Amino acid sequence: MSKICATPEWPFYNEYHNQEYIDFHDCRTSIVLRQEGQKNSPKYQLVNACKKEVVKYRIDPGVIGTDGKKCDYGVYTEDKRLILVEIKGGDYGHALVQIGETVDQLFNKPEVKVDRLDAWVVLTRTPSPDLYRTEEKKLRKKLIVKNIQWGYRAGEDCLSKGTNMMEESI
Numbered sequence: 001m002s003k004i005c006a007t008p009e010w011p012f013y014n015e016y017h018n019q020e021y022i023d024f025h026d027c028r029t030s031i032v033l034r035q036e037g038q039k040n041s042p043k044y045q046l047v048n049a050c051k052k053e054v055v056k057y058r059i060d061p062g063v064i065g066t067d068g069k070k071c072d073y074g075v076y077t078e079d080k081r082l083i084l085v086e087i088k089g090g091d092y093g094h095a096l097v098q099i100g101e102t103v104d105q106l107f108n109k110p111e112v113k114v115d116r117l118d119a120w121v122v123l124t125r126t127p128s129p130d131l132y133r134t135e136e137k138k139l140r141k142k143l144i145v146k147n148i149q150w151g152y153r154a155g156e157d158c159l160s161k162g163t164n165m166m167e168e169s170i
Contacts, residue, residue, distance in 0.1 A: 003053050004053050004055060004078055010080070012076055012112060013055060015109065015111075016063055016106070020062070021057055022055055022058075023058055024054075024056050027051040027054070028051075029047070029049060030045060030046070030048065031045065032045050032046075033046075033056075033072070033085050033087065035072070035087050041087065041124070042124050044087065044120055044122050044168075046083070046168055047168070047169040047170070050170070053077070054075055054076065054077050054078070054170075055075070056074075057073060057075070057076065058073065059071050059072060059073055059074050060072050064102065064106070068101055069097055069101045070102040071102045072086055077170055080116070081114060081116040081170070082114040082116070083168075084099055084103070085119075085120045085121075086119075086120070086122070088122070088124070089125065090124055090125030092123060093135050095123070096135040096136055096138075096139045097135065099121070100135075100138065100139045100142055103117070103119075103146065107146065118143070120168075
């Protein structure tokens with residue numbers, strides 16, 4: 001039986017549980033996210049050795065639809081953690097804007113919340129150092145404020161970036 005279900009106990013899933021934009025909802029041990037139809041594109045891999053229940057969302061287009069800027073994917077875990085992922089060529093600044101606007105659109109109702117919110121940007125090329133420092137600070141602050149509002153004391157680790165392949169464990 002699923003732990004994550006459409007009830008007030010799971011406020012994010014309660015709001016976003018339409019199967020049209022959910023790619024899977026299970027306990028698989030590896031979640032690989034990459035650009036649609038591009039096997040050699042950069043990827044984000046989530047290792048789920050403990051077999052926690054996860055829900056993979058298509059954010060663009062999907063949860064948010066076709067209007068506006070938004071990130072590519074979201075992964076929601078049984079720990080009530082949401083990981084937003086943007087896979088991008090090399091425009092790091094645009095990726096930061098997409099994630100920021102995704103946060104604004106997903107959490108525009110006070111009852112929609114998670115216990116922890118993280119964002120990952122996976123690039124094919126490394127951006128110039130310090131070029132996007134202002135945008136990065138704004139997004140990091142937005143993520144930290146949301147996390148604190150929901151009770152998670154996030155440090156600076158709520159926003160990560162890397163090139164070609166990123167991996168994390170839950």
